[in-house]
Amino acid sequence: MQSYLQYRRLRHAVHRQLETSSLKMQAAPSDGSETPTSYSLSAETDQKRPEDSEKAPGENGPHSIESLRGIQVKVFSGATGAQPKRFFVVDWEGKHDALSPRNFSLVNRMIATLLVSMLSFAVGAASSITAAVLPQSSEEFHVSKVAGSLVTGMYLFGFATGALFSGPLSEIFGRNMVYLGSLVIFMLFVMASALAPNYRAELIFRFLSGVFGSPPLTCAGGTIADLWSPLEKTLAFPFYAIFSFSGPILAPVISSYMGSSSLGWRWANWIILVMSGAVLAIVLLLQPETYAPLLLKWKAYHFRRATGDSRFVSEMDLSHAEVGAFARIYDALKREFLLTVREPIVILISLYMTVIYIIIFTFFDGYEYIFGEVHGLSQGIVNIIWVAMFVGMMAAACLVPVIYRWTKIEFRQAEAIQDSAHTRPENRLWFAMWGAPAIPIGLLWMGWTDFPHISIWSPIVASTFVGYGTILVFISSYMYVIDVYDIYAASALSFMTVSRYYVAGGMTVVGIPFYRNMGVHYTLTILACISSLMTLVPYMFYRYGPTIRSWSKYATHNGSGASVAY
DSSP states (O other): OHHHHHHHHHHHHHHHHHHHSSOEEEEOOSSOOSOOOEEESSSSTTTOOGGGTTOOTTSSOSSSGGGSTTEEEEEEOOSTTOOOEEEEEEOOSSTTOTTSGGGSOHHHHHHHHHHHHHHHHHHHHHHHGGGGGHHHHHHHHTOOHHHHTHHHHHHHHHHHHHHHHHHHHHHHHOHHHHHHHHHHHHHHHHHHHHTOOSHHHHHHHHHHHHHHHOHHHHHHHHHHHHHSOTTTHHHHHHHHHHHHHHHHHHHHHHTTTTTTSTTOTTHHHHHHHHHHHHHHHHHHHHOOOOOHHHHHHHHHHHHHHHHOOTTEEOHHHHHHHHSOHHHHHHHHHHHHHHHHHHOHHHHHHHHHHHHHHHHHHHHHHHHIIIIIIHHOOOHHHHHHTTHHHHHHHHHHTTHHHHHHHHHHHHHHHHHHHHSSSOOOGGGGGHHHHHHTTHHHHHHHHHHHTOSTTSOTHHHHHHHHHHHHHHHHHHHHHHHHHHHHHGGGHHHHHHHHHHHHHHHHHHHHHHHHHHHHHHHHHHHHHHHHHHHHHHTHHHHHHHHHHHHHHHTOSSSOSSSOOSOOOO
16 A cells, blocks of 8 residues: 555656656646656757757757756667667655655654564564474374474474575565565465364475565565664664564463463464464555665656656666566575675674574473473463563663664764764674673573572573573674675575574474483583674674675675665
8 A cells, every 4th residue: 555655656756856847848638637747858859850869868958857856867888889878767856855765754664664573573473383382283293292393493494495585576576565475475374384184284384384474584674774774773673673583482472371272272373374464454554665776666667657758767677677587586596605605704693693593493392391391380381481581682672772872973983084974884793792691691590590499580580681692693693794795785684594594493303302312401501602602703793893894895895884775
């Protein structure tokens, strides 16, 4: 709905711009219909000779293309011997054009951010909600709990697979088309999972629901970058991250008693379907299109229709004419591979995020051992304890105003010194530097106070430290990679998503044997040792990041990216 309204507003803006410019109107509809008004590019264009058809705009007199704001004339050389072609490349009318996503009202930008966060919450909750009803689903399908945990793993495998293609598709069709189209198909496979007649069907449907559930989490960073300036992202992205990351954390709480109640374990899928349907309706009504290149493509189309001149194009029209959809997806996949093997920043950040996801998704199996077996809690209460990690994530939000203030000071200093609104990307690591040590501390605390004779509140409070640390590392990882790789950030983030979800999917199956054979204390100690090694990553990049970036052909070497295409 909002996309259609934007389409109409762009059309009205084009006609207003043509009417108020020095271009002359040829005819206007007399019946108030939607038939577009026709305009001429100059007083002489209707009678000009064929050999003047490629004459540069502005050479035909005062009534020229130059009177239109935001239109750039570009000349492209054709094949050898061919006459150069001139195009009128459509851009925004100015820095403060109200139709540009960065210039939407504050309320509209906040609503758009909230809606994409709700989308991410819904698909994120679907990843872990079946883990809360694992005993009942495994019993019905007559498989072991280890095999039953693969139901969660298959969703993560599907999510990783879908993430490979979500970013490039959003660059071709825009954000909304990908969000809405994928969510509808996602809901169909969630419903199929709820009705699955056997274990094999459940695995297949979970994998496919993961494939089509990936776009909100994969492309949401792009939506944030569409709407907010680099400074504003210091506030907007943590809001999105906390909201979306809480999906997998709170999903066990939502389904905590479904498995053991008369509702049955299948209601874990039905509740995701209901939640997704509600979000779909709201997004369909209220979410605007935020991908600026697509909006400019619409605007160029309205110019062509109003003037009858096919030379009005957008940058998106030109790039898509040169490179097809499949070629763009292939190039994106190739860049992901090159960023993997050549970029230490991508490799280490991806490894750190993978470790965090291993911790989180093995907890879905491990909480039964940490709190159920040691303290004798019921399945429902064990699932409710996940609220403690959410409390830790909300506590991390208290740091956001402080770091925003520091970042604002950095931006002011950058503007004064460099006459630029860009700062060092390493400043994005402040969140992780405050949060990374909390992860191994929380894990060791949980592991070595998890005894029957010690209050259960000790490991519960320790889990808040894990939640606090993981969300801060997540925030820094995404913001740092976006600022470092600018136009290549989509490829870097796609690799980060794919790697951590594939590994986390495998670890959901390993988790139960690990906790069963190693015991709670040593399992958490091993995870704490691994995470303590990774704690050095944000500090290392903060100190040596500029040097490491100077080695790269993809990273920005000075300042941070103002925006990024996803």
